Amino acid sequence: MEKCTExxxxxxxxxxxxxxxxxxxxxxxxxxxxxxxFPEYGPERMGAPIKAFTRISSAPISIYCGVKNPDIVVVLxxxxxxxxxVAKGLSDDxxxxxxxxxxxxxxxxxxxxxxxxxxxxxxxxxxxxxxxxPIPNTPMIGALIKITGMxxxxxxxxxxxxxxxxxxxxxxxxxxxxxxxxxxxxxxxE
Amino acid sequence: MSKxxxxxxxxxxxxxxxxxxxxxxxxxxxxxTPQTAIVEGFSKFAANxxxxxxxVTVESEHSSMSNCIxxxxxxxxxxxxxxxxxxxxxxxxxxxxxxxxxxxxxxNVNRALxxxxxxxxxxxxxxxxxxxxWIQLYSEDAQEAYDNTIQAIRIAENRKVLLPVMxxxxxxxxxxxxxxxxxxxxxxxxxxVGEREPFMPLLDIDNPVTYGPFDGLGGFFxxxxxxxxxxxxxxxxxxxxxxxEFAKISGRKYGFFEEYMLDDAEVAIxxxxxxxxxxxxxxxxxxxxxxxxxxxxxxxFRPFPAEELVNALKHLKAVAVLxxxxxxxxxxxxxxxxxxxLFDLEVRPKVINFIYGxxxxxxxxxxxxxxxxVLMDVAKTGKVKKTFDxxxxxxxxxxx
Numbered sequence: 374m375e376k377c378t379e380x381x382x383x384x385x386x387x388x389x390x391x392x393x394x395x396x397x398x399x400x401x402x403x404x405x406x407x408x409x410x411f412p413e414y415g416p417e418r419m420g421a422p423i424k425a426f427t428r429i430s431s432a433p434i435s436i437y438c439g440v441k442n443p444d445i446v447v448v449l450x451x452x453x454x455x456x457x458x459v460a461k462g463l464s465d466d467x468x469x470x471x472x473x474x475x476x477x478x479x480x481x482x483x484x485x486x487x488x489x490x491x492x493x494x495x496x497x498x499x500x501x502x503x504x505x506x507p508i509p510n511t512p513m514i515g516a517l518i519k520i521t522g523m524x525x526x527x528x529x530x531x532x533x534x535x536x537x538x539x540x541x542x543x544x545x546x547x548x549x550x551x552x553x554x555x556x557x558x559x560x561x562x563e
Numbered sequence: 564m565s566k567x568x569x570x571x572x573x574x575x576x577x578x579x580x581x582x583x584x585x586x587x588x589x590x591x592x593x594x595x596t597p598q599t600a601i602v603e604g605f606s607k608f609a610a611n612x613x614x615x616x617x618x619v620t621v622e623s624e625h626s627s628m629s630n631c632i633x634x635x636x637x638x639x640x641x642x643x644x645x646x647x648x649x650x651x652x653x654x655x656x657x658x659x660x661x662x663x664x665x666x667x668x669x670x671n672v673n674r675a676l677x678x679x680x681x682x683x684x685x686x687x688x689x690x691x692x693x694x695x696x697w698i699q700l701y702s703e704d705a706q707e708a709y710d711n712t713i714q715a716i717r718i719a720e721n722r723k724v725l726l727p728v729m730x731x732x733x734x735x736x737x738x739x740x741x742x743x744x745x746x747x748x749x750x751x752x753x754x755x756v757g758e759r760e761p762f763m764p765l766l767d768i769d770n771p772v773t774y775g776p777f778d779g780l781g782g783f784f785x786x787x788x789x790x791x792x793x794x795x796x797x798x799x800x801x802x803x804x805x806x807x808e809f810a811k812i813s814g815r816k817y818g819f820f821e822e823y824m825l826d827d828a829e830v831a832i833x834x835x836x837x838x839x840x841x842x843x844x845x846x847x848x849x850x851x852x853x854x855x856x857x858x859x860x861x862x863x864f865r866p867f868p869a870e871e872l873v874n875a876l877k878h879l880k881a882v883a884v885l886x887x888x889x890x891x892x893x894x895x896x897x898x899x900x901x902x903x904x905l906f907d908l909e910v911r912p913k914v915i916n917f918i919y920g921x922x923x924x925x926x927x928x929x930x931x932x933x934x935x936x937v938l939m940d941v942a943k944t945g946k947v948k949k950t951f952d953x954x955x956x957x958x959x960x961x962x963x
Contacts, residue, residue: 395741399571411740435840437736438927
């Protein structure tokens with residue numbers, strides 16, 4: 374069987390994790406992959422911890438349960454590190470990306486894990502600089518595609534412009550694309 | 564002319580898109596989670612002038628089905644969508660729709676029934692409507708939900724059938740999950756569904772007819788019911804004919820059920836909707852290790868394809884039927900029918916029942932593996948330890 378890439382997103386309600394999970398799936402779909410993106414359904418409250426999932430595969434995906442052993446974990450809110458076991462089930466060569474100003478080595482200590490690779494990006498500050506609002510989802514996508522090589526940066530930014538061109542005004546659209554670029558450049562690994 | 568499109572869509576989005584392409588005369592609208600996004604999506608199409616449909620907002624699902632019944636009897640092509648408590652509230656009208664032989668197409672997004680209050684997936688709603696004389700189609704994913712919705716129109720309106728059709732998909736898991744799906748060209752769908760040619764419509768004032776009058780002791784009530792049962796039986800060949808025609812415009816082939824790795828299997832799971840996908844994944848994993856397992860995914864539950872099921876399952880040593888609903892005081896509804904169907908065989912598989920996923924409880928890969936483990940044990944020993952069991956049940960202390 375072909376390997377399916379499984380991503381688990383941890384965030385708080387309102388940070389745009391579901392939108393990010395969906396957007397990433399759409400980018401992969403455009404390159405001919407099969408995809409899934411879905412949240413863990415529950416009471417959707419602003420600020421409450423939520424999980425979302427993305428699956429990307431060259432072969433058809435026929436699995437309809439949540440991701441238990443993710444290849445990639447994305448944490449949009451670092452305060453979750455103290456309340457949710459974000460690294461649970463992470464595969465041995467998995468990747469974990471956290472929105473934080475800390476160094477990846479410090480993040481690893483906070484996570485208390487030995488396996489995988491840890492990356493850090495201050496997505497919130499990038500979002501504030503480029504969009505004026507602390508919505509970390511778009512910069513996290515920039516960081517994610519850099520560390521995974523999932524898709525070329527230009528494909529992602531052009532897909533973003535195509536998807537949100539009608540929804541956002543030019544300033545917001547450019548701000549988001551700039552946020553993706555900055556995070557792509559600034560993400561740090563151990 | 565529009566093009567064939569491969570999109571990332573929710574199940575609800577796919578159904579709304581199918582409805583836009585069908586462009587029915589009437590859409591009855593009453594919101595209920597997790598179905599709401601279907602009628603919401605369609606309402607946007609209507610507001611943007613993309614359809615000619617008259618969207619009728621009503622005050623309850625009972626009224627919604629009543630509106631469908633009136634409009635369909637008048638001769639219109641009618642659709643609606645509901646879920647759970649909504650389907651339950653329609654219940655008495657479901658019999659009236661089918662008893663009047665009205666070809667209404669309804670989408671039901673499967674959801675549990677209260678109490679306790681629960682908005683998540685199980686099949687208690689549609690299984691509760693099992694005996695209402697509605698044709699029932701089930702859909703594994705967004706693609707099948709879209710495809711079944713288009714086919715439902717043709718099945719319902721066929722002169723040999725004239726029965727309402729209910730298409731089902733799993734609430735949230737499919738209705739809200741984003742997946743890949745392929746949408747057919749608008750023109751092709753339009754030509755496929757054609758125009759409704761109503762049989763004895765109320766609005767044909769030159770040929771007045773009566774719908775749903777009293778039919779008591781001296782009348783033909785029992786003959787009407789036999790006719791309904793015969794129409795259900797005839798629906799079987801119509802469902803296959805429509806599927807063949809649909810394959811020509813879509814390239815996707817449908818039948819009463821999908822057989823997966825069944826030919827040389829010793830044991831198999833029988834299930835419907837999204838759990839079939841997760842089961843298929845586990846079939847692949849176990850097959851890679853040489854374990855002879857298979858899957859039968861039921862698409863058509865009413866009419867029940869008994870004869871065909873027997874042929875597909877008779878060579879197996881053991882079968883597990885998965886039910887996402889429970890007939891309290893008995894067993895799962897799908898199990899009891901599959902088991903009864905196999906009874907006439909002289910040598911028949913052992914059949915066991917697993918109840919799973921009630922109220923949205925996740926059906927995991929481990930659940931499917933456990934079911935196959937039990938099946939392989941039954942196949943090896945020839946003995947069934949437990950005919951009826953649950954998957955994914957939490958261990959709790961119960962006050963009695």
